Amino acid sequence: MSANFNPYVQGWRVGNSPSGNSVWGNAGIPPSIFGALPGGTTSTGQRSPPLPDATLFFITGFRPNILNASVVDARGRTCYSIVTDHAQPQRTAYYDAHRRTVALVDWSGTHANVEMPGLFARQSVRSWLRNASDRASRLMDVRGVPYVWAPDGDYICLYYTQQSHSYRLARICVSRDGVQIELTRQAMEARLVEVCILSASMFLSGHNID
DSSP states (O other): OOTTOOTTTTTOOSTTOOOSSOTTOOTTSOOOSSSSSOOOSOOOSOOOOOOTTOEEEEEEOOSSSTTSEEEEETTOOEEEEEEEOTTSTTEEEEEETTOOEEEEEEOOSSSOEEEETTTEEEEEHHHHSEEOTTSSSEEEEETTEEEEEEEETTEEEEEEEETTEEEEEEEEEEETTEEEEEEOHHHHHTTOHHHHHHHHHHHTSOOOOO
């Protein structure tokens, strides 16, 4: 693991070990292994092979954390930048390779707010990534399609769930040099790259998103 990545500072929990205040925001919920998700199965410390036909992205080059970092593809090419200016520490911007703004997060105030220009207007993070009724996962709607984020061992997984259909689209894990994001062909076709990068960085930011 990179010396620049401190899982405890970033809100990542190993297994069910507590590390400071849980950002889950409820004392009755077990310590989160993913900062903003409830504890899942116990961490094994081992990684399974990438998902079949997965496209990989890596959030890396933390300066000094995930809210100031680069997103590269499997060839090491920079695809996105996550920028939190020292002059505006409560504002995080996400840019693509052409310096176009793809997302903005405002950490100030009682509740963090998020927007993705062209996709959805400014709203609270807790509304966009809302807790499920059983608090075992977080629900997210993108372009009118419902998705679910849920922990699974060392991973945070994104599932498509509608009617009787449910299958995994993407997953996130801490890697040697930062955070690895795996997206299936279906996730790429659904244009979920930027959504997954944004979600991953917020889950592992150490900020309270409720």
